[in-house]
Amino acid sequence: MSPTILAIESSCDETAAAVVHCGEVVSNVVATQAVHSSYGGVVPELASRAHQQHVVPVVDQALQQAKVTLNMLNAVAFTRGPGLLGALLVGTSFAKSMALALGIPLIAVHHMHAHALANFIEPPVPSSFPFLCLNVSGGHTQLILAKDYLDMQVLGQTQDDAIGEAFDKVGKCMGLPYPAGPLIDRYAQQGDPHRFTFPNTRMPRLDFSFSGIKTAFLYLLRKHIAQDASFVSKYRNDLCASIQSALVNMVLEKLKLAAEQTGIHTITLAGGVAANSGLRQQLRRLAKAEGWEVFIPALEFCTDNAAMVAMAAHYQYLAKDFCSLDTMPKPRWPINPT
């Protein structure tokens, strides 16, 4: 079987399309929605409207880049969830109408499952299963045990905010636009990570919690701003470096525990926060010290994209995991069972 599949991603604020041929991603197009930047977060209604505007040109460009015409497609895939309902509906409806018009199968992909498969888009790729995946995004923070391409189990996850949400919210407190994560990353590179300290909320087992550290950050700002109104602008780089370092340490601590508990030493990183340079560096350092084999996707495959959805769709196609035309989006959807 050598399927050619079009994949569409519209779960949050990126409208994306990609084509995968025989398991190789041959095009990848992403339209980012700038409309949310001044609101401090994604505005669901604005996201849905922007997806509607972007979906046709983005799909068109992905097909053109891949030099694929509609009659060459063997299936259409879409992100079914988790995500924003209105946003998911755009990709879901578009994929359904294409599948119906072309008479080809439809594939419903889980967004976090797709993130975890981003490590298979380009070499080097994990050569065997099982492996552990630290899957860190704006909506999720999970430690995943990947037993196979289509068999993933969540070993631990956040009980409140996601790590990306923590980056974005502390950034908002400092007056940074949404998404603040990439800006914090940039300022952190010139700051002192030891200048401020924050409490590490220690959760049982392999779970995470980020709401405490976020509140501690807010209280620290309030206390200092009361004495010096220019505190944030004076210490911005140190604040960013310190909070980034604390957040990175929290996730790596749990990753180390998961590796000890499972005895698995093949480790992958995925999700939007996997683009963080501090996390990438610290993970490589830890992997060296622990003797782990580590895989980190290229930046473009960390944040939301359709190449990862296409990758998941490829393996679902091989497993004949198709869905019917009455499949509805699932804003909340545990990764397993699919």
Ligand code: KG4
């Ligand atoms: O995976 P993603 O694109 O969308 C979701 O599925 O949520 O992740 C988006 C999240 C945002 O919270 C954004 O601030 C964060 O990833 N992010 C970063 C960086 N790049 C994106 N956080 C820290 N450092 C970065 N370089």
Ligand code: ZN
């Ligand atoms: Zn995502």
